Amino acid sequence: MDIASLRREFPVLQHCIYLNCGTYGPLPTAVADELIRWYRRIEMEGSFAPEVLQDLHEEYEAARRAAAALLHADPEEIALTRNVSEGVNIVANGLSWQPGDEVILTDEEHPGGACPWLNLARREGIVVKLLPLANDVQVILERLEELITSRTRLVYVSHVSCQSGLRLPVAEICDLAHRKGALVMVDGAHSVGQFPVDVRSLRCDFYAACGHKWICGPQGTGFLYIRREHLSDVEPIFVGWDTPMHFDLQGLAFEPRPDARRFEYSTRPWPLYPALRVALERILALDPAEIERAIIPMAIALKGALIDIPGVKLISPWDPSLSSGLVAFTHTIPGDLGQRLWEEHRILVGANKDRRWVRISVNAYISSEELDLLVCVLRQLAEEAR
Ligand SMILES: Cc1ncc(COP(=O)(O)O)c(C=O)c1O
Incomplete structure (x- = not known):
């Protein structure tokens, strides 16, 4: 390099x-240039010019493909978001819960990753338990094994702790949680952009990331991986004109798209996504x-x-x-x-x-x-x- x-x-x-x-x-200058280029183009040609809309749509989908390539996922499993917290909220609020269901978080989670679960405890009566981290894989796995019960529905861990920089043994955590019947969501705020992330070999169920940290992309961009088999288990909570596969007002019918685009709902800051694409492709090329x-x-x-x-x-x-x-x-x-x-x-x-x-x-x-x-x-x- x-x-x-x-x-x-x-x-x-x-x-x-x-x-x-x-x-x-x-x-990076190339990312800033792309942002400026898009705002200038909109200024000169108009937001709703068909060529502008068409090109922005293609760029948006190219950003999704680049995010999928970085995570080794399929584009249908990727929702483009605004940040990590949005990705966590999509999953936390989209799954269905019973009072007493348990979620385990590590004791080093960032408020952006922890609050959606604590909010579920307030609203749905789920029980949140803390997994104390240690700089030792065996200790982490033993503590997790002790905490998991038959009521544990999900384990939420950062790939890299924002407190200590510890890289967690995500694949082992996924294997243990899955053996006990729990799902695993990973907070990728500090992983994507600094080392390879392969959601298939990690075997996680959900992975939330952002563009504005190690990827050096624009602020207010992120992406969420939802393993294909879970797409229909996560209900979209925010919906809008870009959510449905089928919409018929007279027939009072509405059907969300089957893929991860079901979590993207209406007007977004579109020019951020070509810039995110440039940032993601830069990481892939490096x-x-x-x-x-x-x-x-x-x-x-x-x-x-x-x-x-x-x-x-x-x-x-x-x-x-x-x-x-x-x-x-x-x-x-x-x-x-x-x-x-x-x-x-x-x-x-x-x-x-x-x-x-x-x-x-x-x-x-x-x-x-x-x-x-x-x-x-x-x-x-x-x-x-x-
Ligand atoms: C581990 C972790 N998760 C989540 C967040 C929140 O990120 P965002 O602003 O993209 O939601 C941060 C921010 O620093 C973080 O360090």
């Missing part, structure tokens, strides 16, 4: 050290396996350097097979470290000042020199504080 040409794709890298694609990825090969050694080296800094406690796992490009740690540096790194050094990280927690997103466009500089600054701040 040619890092120099990769870096040239992102103008923002000339102005700062961008270590937070785990929140929002930087935008090859997710190559991206992973660039990221993991840098993330491991960063962990090694961080633990020598006084007061720093690594949260992320050491084992490369459990590692991702998210590297998280706590520290004892006073003040708002995230803000100081940005204001004094133009280094952008994810941080929580109350928990003294910092999360570094190591993507393939990051250079080792940038990570060395981060470590150097952190060491200096930690030594000043002693």
Whole structure:
């Protein structure tokens, strides 16, 4: 992977050290150009011009095909969404529930992934249980086995924990849950775009992802995989003119489409999707396996350097097979470290000042020199504080 040409794709890298694609990825020029090109075309030709509508429709379907290719799914199993949370809501609210049905979530889920299930607990009386994570596959599987009961309908896990960067053993979790009769939904906020994801070999039932983090696509784009055999078990909750396969107002008849398009209902911010297509095709062309090969050694080296800094406690796992490009740690540096790194050094990280927690997103466009500089600054701040 040619890092120099990769870096040239992102103008923002000339102005700062961008270590937070785990929140929002930087935008490559090609993706920004596609967005602008579409809005200009609409400005000049009109939104409802037949050629514009036709071309946008083709681009939209091409985005769906690219998302399917990235997940190794069929396009009929992919709904284009606006974010991860929308994908989770589609599944949580579309399945039918009985009071007392159980859903297991890990104790490191993001509110975007957890709230749809907690909302079901409020509205439908389901029971939500927490699976405590550990940086150890065996421990996770044993804890899951203990938590699952005959009432467990679904297990919800992040592919990569947003708290620690731990890469979860999704295939093993799916096998265990399926043996016990439970479905598995995976939160792919931090996986797609940084390593290969194959929903068939993971054997999951649902997989929700977004375009705006590691894929470096436009904000407000996402996609949801629903395994073909579950498509008819998930009822569309929001419906509109683009939902039906069959609509007859006089006959009071309405039939949603049979494929995942049944979850897409009306006018969307259409120009975002050609830009998402460009972002997805960029990841496919780079090859997710190559991206992973660039990221993991840098993330491991960063962990090694961080633990020598006084007061720093690594949260992320050491084992490369459990590692991702998210590297998280706590520290004892006073003040708002995230803000100081940005204001004094133009280094952008994810941080929580109350928990003294910092999360570094190591993507393939990051250079080792940038990570060395981060470590150097952190060491200096930690030594000043002693
Ligand atoms: C693990 C995880 N899930 C879900 C979300 C929510 O993402 P979105 O804004 O795409 O719904 C985030 C956002 O950071 C996340 O880290």
